[in-house]
Amino acid sequence: MFNIVEKDLRERIKEVAVEHFNSNGYHGTTIRNIARDVNCSLPMIYYYYNNKKELFDEIIKKEYFDLLKRQAALLRTNNIIDFYTKFVYDLNSLSNYDKKVYRLGIKVYLSFDGDEELMEIMDEWEKTILPRHYQILKPYLKNADNDLAIVRTLVHLLETLIESIVVKNRFLSEEEIREEISIVLHGCE
Amino acid sequence: MFNIVEKDLRERIKEVAVEHFNSNGYHGTTIRNIARDVNCSLPMIYYYYNNKKELFDEIIKKEYFDLLKRQAALLRTNNIIDFYTKFVYDLNSLSNYDKKVYRLGIKVYLSFDGDEELMEIMDEWEKTILPRHYQILKPYLKNADNDLAIVRTLVHLLETLIESIVVKNRFLSEEEIREEISIVLHGCE
DNA sequence: TGATAATCCTAACGAACGTTAAATAAGGAG
DNA sequence: CTCCTTATTTAACGTTCGTTAGGATTATCA
Structure with missing residues (x-):
C-alpha cells in the first residue's frame, strides 16, 4: 500500500x-x-x-546496452573538440549504479567475465563504433590519407579515458580531457 | 634422471x-x-x-612484473616513432604464456581480479609510467605548454593498443600502430 | 645397503555453493 | 467467508569447493 x-x-x-x-x-x-x-x-x-546466469545476462543485455545507447544518443554539438570533451567529461557524473553497470560491461567486453554468447553481442556493437565516429568526424577531417587513422586513434583514446573514469574510478578534469582529445584531433576544428 | x-x-x-x-x-x-x-x-x-591465493599472487608478483620490466628494458632507439611502434608491434609475437600473464596482470590492474594488496603494488608501478615516458620523450618535445599532455596521451594510446593485442588477442599491423602513434607524436621527430 | 629426505598419492573433511520442494502469509475477487 | 493468485519463507538436496591427514613411492647419499 x-x-x-x-x-x-x-x-x-x-x-x-x-x-x-x-x-x-x-x-x-x-x-x-x-x-x-x-x-x-x-x-x-x-x-x-530463473538462475544466476539469467540475472547476470539481464544486467549486461539490458542495463549495459541501454546505457551505451543512452550515451551514444548524446552526441551532437558544433565544435568537435568541445563535443568529445563533454562526452567523456560527463562520464564523471554518471550515477554509481550506471558506473558499475558500465564497468561490468567493459569486463565482459574484455572477456574477463561472461560467456561467448555475450561476447558475440559485444562484437556486434563494436563493429558499429568506428563507422559511427567516422560519420561524426567526417565534416572535420581534411586530408584523406590518414583520416581513418585519426578516427581509430580517437576511438582508442576514448576507450582509455572511459576506462580511467569508469573502471579505475578516477576523476578526469575537463581540461586534461580536452588537451588529449585536441592532440589527436589537431587541425580538426 | x-x-x-x-x-x-x-x-x-x-x-x-x-x-x-x-x-x-x-x-x-x-x-x-x-x-x-x-x-x-x-x-x-x-x-x-601453500594455497590458491599464493599461487595466484606468485603469478602476478613474479611473472607479470618480470614481464613488465623485461618490456620496459627494451626501450632504446633513435627515431622516437619507430621506437614506440616497434615496442607495441613486438607484443604481437609475445609467447602465449607471456600474453596470458600480461592479460592477467591487466585484469588485476583494472581491479577485475586479485585483492587490495596486489592493487597497491600496481599503483606503485603505475606511478613510474608517466615519468619514464617523459624522460624518453623529453628530447623530442618542443613547446612546453602541452608537453605533459602529449606524454599522457601517448601513454593512454599505448594502453589501448596493448589491450587490443594482449587482452582482445587481436593482431595489429606495424602500419596501423605507426599511424596512430604518429598522430599523437606529430611534430616530434 | 639402509637411512633420510623429497615427491607424490588415496581418501576424506567440513564448508559453501546453486537450486528446489513444500509450506505459509497476504490480499483482493466472487 | 472462501478461493485463488502472488509473494515470501524455512529447510533441505546434491554437488563441488579448498584444504589436509596420513601413508606410499622415489631419489640421495653416506
Missing part, C-alpha cells in the same frame, strides 16, 4: 547484483550474499530470476 | 594456473581442474604452493 519508498524487489536484487558481480566477478558472487544485502530470503532471487 | 623433456612440476602447475585464472577468473578456477590439466594429483599443488 505505502510501498512508494521501497523500490521494487526485483529491481533491488538487480542493483545489489551489479555491486556483487562488479566486486567479485561472476564466480565470486553468491546468490546467498546478494540475498543478504537485499535483505530478502535466498529463494526470492529464484522467484524473479 | 632423464627428466630433461619434462618441465619442473612446479613450473607446469604455474603455467596451467595462468591458463585457468585467465579463462575463468580467480573464483572460477579450481585447484582440481588445474591438477587434472597438469596430470598430477590434487595435493601436489599444495605441496608446491
Whole structure:
C-alpha cells in the first residue's frame, strides 16, 4: 500500500547484483550474499530470476546496452573538440549504479567475465563504433590519407579515458580531457 | 634422471594456473581442474604452493612484473616513432604464456581480479609510467605548454593498443600502430 | 645397503555453493 | 467467508569447493 519508498524487489536484487558481480566477478558472487544485502530470503532471487546466469545476462543485455545507447544518443554539438570533451567529461557524473553497470560491461567486453554468447553481442556493437565516429568526424577531417587513422586513434583514446573514469574510478578534469582529445584531433576544428 | 623433456612440476602447475585464472577468473578456477590439466594429483599443488591465493599472487608478483620490466628494458632507439611502434608491434609475437600473464596482470590492474594488496603494488608501478615516458620523450618535445599532455596521451594510446593485442588477442599491423602513434607524436621527430 | 629426505598419492573433511520442494502469509475477487 | 493468485519463507538436496591427514613411492647419499 505505502510501498512508494521501497523500490521494487526485483529491481533491488538487480542493483545489489551489479555491486556483487562488479566486486567479485561472476564466480565470486553468491546468490546467498546478494540475498543478504537485499535483505530478502535466498529463494526470492529464484522467484524473479530463473538462475544466476539469467540475472547476470539481464544486467549486461539490458542495463549495459541501454546505457551505451543512452550515451551514444548524446552526441551532437558544433565544435568537435568541445563535443568529445563533454562526452567523456560527463562520464564523471554518471550515477554509481550506471558506473558499475558500465564497468561490468567493459569486463565482459574484455572477456574477463561472461560467456561467448555475450561476447558475440559485444562484437556486434563494436563493429558499429568506428563507422559511427567516422560519420561524426567526417565534416572535420581534411586530408584523406590518414583520416581513418585519426578516427581509430580517437576511438582508442576514448576507450582509455572511459576506462580511467569508469573502471579505475578516477576523476578526469575537463581540461586534461580536452588537451588529449585536441592532440589527436589537431587541425580538426 | 632423464627428466630433461619434462618441465619442473612446479613450473607446469604455474603455467596451467595462468591458463585457468585467465579463462575463468580467480573464483572460477579450481585447484582440481588445474591438477587434472597438469596430470598430477590434487595435493601436489599444495605441496608446491601453500594455497590458491599464493599461487595466484606468485603469478602476478613474479611473472607479470618480470614481464613488465623485461618490456620496459627494451626501450632504446633513435627515431622516437619507430621506437614506440616497434615496442607495441613486438607484443604481437609475445609467447602465449607471456600474453596470458600480461592479460592477467591487466585484469588485476583494472581491479577485475586479485585483492587490495596486489592493487597497491600496481599503483606503485603505475606511478613510474608517466615519468619514464617523459624522460624518453623529453628530447623530442618542443613547446612546453602541452608537453605533459602529449606524454599522457601517448601513454593512454599505448594502453589501448596493448589491450587490443594482449587482452582482445587481436593482431595489429606495424602500419596501423605507426599511424596512430604518429598522430599523437606529430611534430616530434 | 639402509637411512633420510623429497615427491607424490588415496581418501576424506567440513564448508559453501546453486537450486528446489513444500509450506505459509497476504490480499483482493466472487 | 472462501478461493485463488502472488509473494515470501524455512529447510533441505546434491554437488563441488579448498584444504589436509596420513601413508606410499622415489631419489640421495653416506
